[in-house]
Amino acid sequence: MQNASSKPPFPTASLTGARENCLLLQKYVQKGMFRRTFNKKQLLLYAITDRTWLEDNSLYEAVEESLKGGVTCLQLREKKLDAGRFLEEAQQLNPLCRRYGVPFIVNDNVEIALKSDADGVHIGQSDGDIAGTRARIGHDKILGVSAATVREALEAERAGADYLGVGAVFPTSSKNDAENVSLSTLRDICNAVSVPVVAIGGITLDNVSLLTDSGICGIAIISAIYAQKDIQTAARRLRTEAKRCFGK
DSSP states (O other), rough: OSSHHHHOOOOOOOTHHHHHHHHHHHHHHHTTTTOOOOOOGGGEEEEOGGGOOOSSSHHHHHHHHHHHOOOOOEEESSSSSSSHHHHHHHHHHHHHHHTTTEEEEEEHHHHHHHTTOOEEEEEEESSSSHHHHHHHHHHHEEEEEESHHHHHHHHHHHHTOSEEEESSSSSOOTTTTTTOOHHHHHHHHHOOSSOOEEEEESTTTTTTGGGTSSSSSSSEEEEHTSSSHHHHHHHHHHHHHHHHHOOO
C-alpha cells in the first residue's frame, strides 16, 4: 500500500506494539490515507465476459476455461440481466477468480461490485461521476475508467482511476457505441498519464502485435476469447502474444 501523507507513527516492536500497529493501520485505511497498490502486470490479459457465444456452456464454465488459459484480470459485463441474477453471478465468479489469483471487476454497477465484494468496478464516461464512484467504493478497491481522448484520460486519472481502458483501437462488434481511437491517440494517452492503460476493441491474435510500443500494459479481450470453441487455448495463445509484446 502507498501512504498518501507522511509515514504513520507506528510503535516500535513490543508485546503490545503489534496490536497497536494493527489498530493504527486500520484507522489510516478507514481515513483513506492508504490506497490499494495495483499491479499493472495483472492487466496483461484482461478478459471481459459476454454470454452471446455461450451455447451449451455456463458463464462460470467459460470463465474458468479462460482462467485456466492464463487470463490475468476478469471483468463481469452484463447489460441485460436483472439485478438479482447479476448479483448471484458476481457472487459465483468472485471466489472463482480469487482461487486463480485474478482480480474480479464488475462493469458499470457499483452496487453489485460492493455487494459481491468485487476487487473493483469499471465505468465508462457516461456511467456517472468518476470522483463520486471513487468516494463510494473507497480506496481499497480498483477503479477502472474508459477513455478515448487525452483529456478524458487526464480527468479520469485526477479523479482517482487506477487504470484506463482505451478504445476501440480496431473495429469491433462487441460494443455498438464504441468510439474509434487511433494508435497515435493511444500513444498520446499512454504518454500523458501515469496510471496503466489497457487497449480494447477488436483485438485478436492476428493484430495484437500492431499495438507493440504503444505504451499499453495489456489488452482487453471479449470475442477473441469467449467466441472461440476452445476458450482455454485461445486465452493461452493471447497471453503468450501479449507477454511477448507488452510483458517487459
